[in-house]
Amino acid sequence: MNALIIEDEKLVALELMASIAEVDPGIKIIGTVGSVKTALRWFAENAEPDVIFADVQLADGVSFTVFDRFKLSCPIIFTTAYNEYAIQAFKVNGIDYLLKPVDWDELRHAINKARTLTKAQGNVAVDIQKLMLALNVPVKPVFKEHFLGNTRNSWVPVKVAEVSLFTRDQLNFMVTNTGERYILDYDSLDEIETLLNPDQFYRTNRHTIVNLEAVQSVKGMSNLKLIVKLKAPNHLIDIEISRDKAPSFKKWLEK
Known part of the structure; x- marks a missing residue:
């Protein structure tokens, strides 16, 4: 069975992945998403998994928003620290509601239930994006609007529009239009x-x-490379663009 995890705390997601592997090695985790917006994008671009493990409270809302937007047929196992959403969970294909920290026996029972339901229904994954394109329904990309920056053990929310650049120097950083520099809790610039x-x-x-x-x-x-100068107060930062990327960068500037 292919599974998707929706969880905004990376350590919790890793622990859940490890627990699932111990309880049922036959489950393949095909993705983890940490917010409502990234989950919406994931379902717009990927086929429906066989089962979903979802937290309720995410950094930018509740996961029910995703399941209201995409009417999924696969079973959903909710893993959360809050018990007040149980009734709502069972209205959106929720088959179990596990309170954190997740108990292995309860997790095993939930997975067995998901396997039974999947076999009984002959669940067929639907590629949401292809279906919407076939119906001529435009798929609007969802992009991040805020990042949380870490400075002196404090978290600071920063609007994406206020970020001049993202850069990697052992860690990933964002530099704002006013010159502040914050550490980002992301593994790579590719992810950002x-x-x-x-x-x-x-x-x-x-x-x-x-x-x-x-x-x-x-x-x-003279070597056909480009040097990008930024606006003050980041005007001392020079960004080099290779000769190969220079044409595409010029086209991007002209959009």
Whole structure:
């Protein structure tokens, strides 16, 4: 069985993955998403899994928003610290409601129930995106609007529009339009890039993603590379773009 995990706490998601592997090694985790917006995008771009393990309270809302948008046929096992959503959970294909920390016996029972239901229904995964395209329903991409930056053991919410660039230097950072620099709790710039609107942000190189609104000027070099100058107070940061990427970057600037 293929499974998707919806959980906004990375450590909790890793613990759940480990528990599932111990209880039922036959389950393959095909993805983990940590917010309502990334979950909406995931279901717009991927086939429905055989089973979903979902937290209720996410950083940007409740997971019921996802299940209201996409009418899924697969069973959903809710894993949450809150017991007040139980009734609502069973209205959206919820087959079990496990309170954190998840008990292995309860998890095993829930998985067995999901397997039984999947076999009985002959559940066929539906590619939501292809279906919507076939019906000429436009699929609107969902992009992140805020990031949480870490500074001095405090979390600071920052609007994406206020970020000049994302950069990697051992850790991942975002630099705001006013020059603040915050650590981001993401594994890679690749992951961050998927959350951003490509019309607004461009991956200039392996280490940097830049905001169009932060670009002050672009200087051409004799080796056909480009040097991007940012607006103050980040004007001392120079971003190099390779000769190979220069044409696509110019096209992006002209959008």
